[in-house]
Amino acid sequence: MLRRIRQHWKNYIGTSRMALIGCIILGVWIVLAIAVPLFGPWSFSEQNAGIRNQTSSLLHWFGTDRFGRDLFTRVWYGAGISLAVGIISTAINGIIGVLYGAGSGYAGKRTDIVLMRIADIISAIPSMLYVILITLVMGAGVGSMILGLCVAGWIGMARIVRGEIIKLKETEYAYAARMEGIKPLRILLRHLLPNTAGTIVVNMIFLVPQAIFTEAFLSFLGVGIAAPAASLGTIIQEARSQMILYPYQMMYPLLVLCIMLLALNMVGNAVEQRLSIRTGKGTGDK
Secondary structure, three states, rough: OOOHHHHHHHHHHHHHHHHHHHHHHHHHHHHHHHHHHHOOOOOOOOOOOEEEEEOOOOOOOOOOOOOEEEHHHHHHHHHHHHHHHHHHHHHHHHHHHHHHHHHHHOHHHHHHHHHHHHHHHHHOOOOOHHHHHHHHHOOHHHHHHHHHHHOOOOOOHHHHHHHHHHHHHHHHHHHHHHHOOOHHHHHHHHHHHHHHHHHHHHHHHHHHHHHHHHHHHHHHHHHOOOOOOOOOHHHHHHHHOOOOOOOOOHHHHHHHHHHHHHHHHHHHHHHHHHHHHHOOOOOOOO
């Protein structure tokens, strides 16, 4: 018993540290993404042929690109765009996925079969293909990127929520609520969904870096966000032709992108482990 308590305490401390470090990194990252483009001395799109391809200096901390634009301002402006795409698409996918999965899991066998087969048909096509097709039709931009990410991005969340609702609706308190004559919608909203909140939060945290990486990858391929806007993927793509002579132009946006993805995954893992400890599924119970 004492050993189990000690193990739980070690897990608790470890996850708390991980969450704290991740939140600090993410907080600093967000402050820079907001403050640098707004209050920095340089514009993200201002070109100056006289300072092209300069390395890092006191005036230009990340150097300049082939058009003489300040890379420090440009990278943090792109970081803000990437984060906005990730958060907005995650929020939309989360709302759709929770509502769809909860309705499918609680409705009953026939409705559940129909709804999940529709989801299977949508997910049969890779999500990146949806983004590419919508970008080609609507043009490259933040709106088309978010729309493309939301076509099939909610399906994973819907399946997770559906599984949780199917399990929870067979519990004793759900049976008791039905026997008291409480309406199904009220049972779903007041009793079942709140008990899936932890799972929903963890999966939404992991959806953010997934959306950001997808956007960066597609922008790197040239089908993402178009100029004059610039995400991290766009900046990395622009630096590809300069990679041999001026590797720093690709290194800085890559480093900023990796730090953000690492921080988000650290927070997600910490929250997931914390929930598993609370529900008795930690390593101490094995």
